[in-house]
Amino acid sequence: MKRDAVFTWAAIVVLGGLSAWLGWWLGQQALWPEEKPAPPGMVVTEVGQLAPPLTLPDLRSGDPVAVTGPGRTRLINYWASWCGPCRKEMPVLDAFSRQQGGNGIKVMGIALESRDEAMAFIKDVPVEFQLLVENPGPGDSSVQLGNRRGILPYTVLIDADGRLLKTHYGAFPDAESVREWARP
Numbered sequence: 001m002k003r004d005a006v007f008t009w010a011a012i013v014v015l016g017g018l019s020a021w022l023g024w025w026l027g028q029q030a031l032w033p034e035e036k037p038a039p040p041g042m043v044v045t046e047v048g049q050l051a052p053p054l055t056l057p058d059l060r061s062g063d064p065v066a067v068t069g070p071g072r073t074r075l076i077n078y079w080a081s082w083c084g085p086c087r088k089e090m091p092v093l094d095a096f097s098r099q100q101g102g103n104g105i106k107v108m109g110i111a112l113e114s115r116d117e118a119m120a121f122i123k124d125v126p127v128e129f130q131l132l133v134e135n136p137g138p139g140d141s142s143v144q145l146g147n148r149r150g151i152l153p154y155t156v157l158i159d160a161d162g163r164l165l166k167t168h169y170g171a172f173p174d175a176e177s178v179r180e181w182a183r184p
Helices: 002-031 084-099 115-124 175-182
Strands: 055-058 064-066 074-079 106-114 130-134 154-158 164-169
Touching: 055 130, 074 084, 084 106, 084 175, 106 115, 115 130, 164 175
Parallel strands: 074 106, 106 130
Antiparallel strands: 055 064, 074 154, 154 164
16 A cells, blocks of 8 residues: 555656646747748848947937947847836836946937827836837847847847847846846
8 A cells, every 4th residue: 555655645746846847848939939931032130240230319319329339339229118018127227327327338228109098108217218209010229139039028138349249038037137048
């Protein structure tokens, strides 16, 4: 009888572990959708390549702003007001931006939604770093810079020469995690 009890418990442990792993794996599939192909004719920048020239309007003034190209190292974060993790991440990015000052990494946020929606959002969640706006779609600049999964928030790091250094899916929990990730 003892042998049957040991076998039963072993089976429960193995099946429980397998069930937990399967649940985790299925959850990962839901959290990270498969990569989508880029629209015909669009070149997606890979890590290590120069980012394409990109200019977008400033959210507040409407003036055109060069996003890519030579200059300071830039952390570019794609977000939208309807994105819960984006809402939580904006103060984190703002704190990181303030720590960088005028000579460190320049933080830029790109709202993938209408100007009106983004303006309403920043009234609730004000930030000091530069915000730009772009209409979302299968060929928006986040896709050009590697976001083939369509996930927000999505962040890229571009060096002073305009080369794509890193990409990051999901929100950063705190300024320290941004700082760690942004190290070259």
